[in-house]
Amino acid sequence: MANIQGVTNILIASVGGQGGLTLSRVLAIAAILDGYSVRTGESLGMAQRFGSVVSYVRVGRTVYAPTFSEGEADYVIGMELIETLRNIRYLREGGTLIVNDEIKPPISSSLGLAKAVSKDEAIKALSNIPGNVVIVPAKRLAGAAGNVRASNMVLLGVLNSLSKLLTDTSIERAIKSLLPGRKGETSLKAYLIAKEWALKGT
């Protein structure tokens, strides 16, 4: 599944505040627990809230660079349709897109400064890419776990169900170490519900 020197490249595209950073961090912690080397590249800072945010996650035996180029992601995780469309060029041919079916139209299109893209248009465009596409009702599944904000963990569940990149034990430990208390429990539940969903659906 990995394309370059045994390194798996994952790109997470999200809107600032959706939990893309948390997702990237859970992957990094779990990868270390599983004995891999890891690098992530992040955009941080409060002023990223509600703006386009991209996280690079790279897992493998030995990883050097924190980023990768367009056409090199084995997986793109899209937390929102517009941001996924913006970054889909990172997916390599034959790679897999795991995308939340949620749309958050940016203010630029509401103001008429840029052409709006509807949910249907976005899904249609993404369905035509030269790779595998898994569209996930992440908000619904997260809601079933108890918190709609756990969409990031839903996408993690689908990712790991398809990729078998990391062990469940490590992901569970990573979630619990990063999100102590009830938040962690809900997150773990969302992860497990999503794994089950992915097994049934694919």
Place this chain on the structure above:
Amino acid sequence: MSLNPLKEPEGVRLALMGNEAIARGVVEAGVYVATGYPGTPSSEVLMTIQEFGADLDIYAEWAVNERVAFEIALGSAIGGARALATMKAPGVNVASDPILSAAYSGIDGGLMILVADDPGPHTTQTEQDSRWFARLSKLPMITPSNPQEAKDFTVIAYDMSEELGLPVIMRTTTRVNHTVGDVVLGGLRELRRFKGFARDPPRFVRAGMKWNLERHRWLNRQLARVEGIAGKYGLNSSEGEGSLCIVCEGVTYNYVIESLERLGARKGVKVVKVGLLHPIPREFIASELSGCAKVLVVEELDPYLEESVKKVLYDEGINVKIYGKDEGVLPLEGELNTGLVIRAVSTLLGLKASPIIRREDEDRVPPRPPPLCPSCPHRNSYLAILFGISRAGFRRAEVPIFGDIGCYALSVNPPLNAIWTEHSMGASISMAVGLKLSGYDKPVVATIGDSTFFHSGIQPLIEAVHKRVDILVVILDNSVVAMTGHQSTPGWNKTETGRLTKPVRIEDVVRGAGVDNVVVIDPYDVDAMIKEVARLIKTPGVNVIIARHPCALLEARIKGVSRRFTVIGDKCTSCMACVRVTGCPALYVSDDGKVRIMAEDCLGCGLCAKYCPYEAIVEVGGGLG
């Protein structure tokens, strides 16, 4: 099972962000006084010590600005304590005056200055290359290439600093500060507190010109020792052999190694990694490069290393062609990546580089620059300023609004289109004063955040008062350093580590400076603020409005969201007034052309409801908005 990166024992392997790794290094080195001013990408170093080291008895608190932070660190280190000052690149400019003098006095306890540069740039006003600052200040500078080195080099910086008696600058870049990687922890050392401070005017008083000349000689002697000392710690290294030699530093080392692996060229190329940036390790470079046929220098931003290498090789009489920025093999702007380095290496190896694949998807996707958050009080303040200007009988185009550094700079974007300038910390007031003094006869407005005002806005305000300049200053007081992740300001009554402090009140400072009129107002009452703006913009003198409302994100986190709004579809006429006035990211236009509110993003300020002409936006469970 939550892991504490500052307390886990030696040998444990954790996933740490570069800045967390530096924080661990700071604790491993026994640093007792850690300070700085928040600035992306440097902030998490101090934040990590504050969050995970509250009971370690380390002083870990923000200073009012970088200059004060450095002077506090210096004052600690001349007494033998180990100290830290963190800042982003522009911060080192603010701190430059005391840093240059500190090179002459030297220190007794280790002192590390962390300067985080931002090639890209991702979140910084310039792509400043702070490596030049090492040459200017004549201080040793080192740079790590990944989170593990970020931790290890931090400990080395302190040992080097004490051995040399000089502050050591650690220069990082975003892709080290904000990269998470595997880090093996080292052992923790005892905290290094105050030991002793003896009066020694030739060292610590810069008023004696003979002393200054003598200390300059001392400084140069110390610099001559640096390469030898750095050699002990393995800051510089090389791997492989070949006629092509690649010199690199910091994060670029990773791009070089990946490029060579992907080109299958690792065997025929020598990689020389420079961890000591200043003074340049002359002997190391000369001996490593003496057998090379070609040299490629891979670095981000300016050709700092390239120039240094060229000078060393010229001095040593080594005649070899050097490629880098000057030769156009790599760009002078923006950050590097593996793709760019592959192209450069391919060029030198005579290989055909695969073209960069680019799909056009990006162009047809609506842009999403970071907006002001839902319920952000700055939105209300700028609306009040803009409406107040009109209310006072002026056109928007004739009243410049000077901006400053902070979230509120996002008001430059549509629909507010508010600020005209954003330059450097505190510049809003001084530049507005300058425009007036040059003969501008219409009103000017300066807008500045609370933390930025404390940082660098007070002196400009004094200047305005003293020079009798007519100006309206709006201090946007959201009671927190919001943009960099909610750090404390001098307005807080306790610090992040729980130490009780005395809050400094902005209104007291402003009144103390002698301004003519001061008004404190909650910008959530937009109409009241419009009235005050309209009144004060026409009142001669230096007038200050303190627009005070907590950062909406922080307020929601502390108090929760108490009000919910929704759009009544039948009443919405798609007039877009709400969107055009507020530009709130919680509003969107749905497929039917009507406006909707994203419930999970709305923080309930109700501004959209206020400006809906058709009362289509209403409070859920309440009456009309």
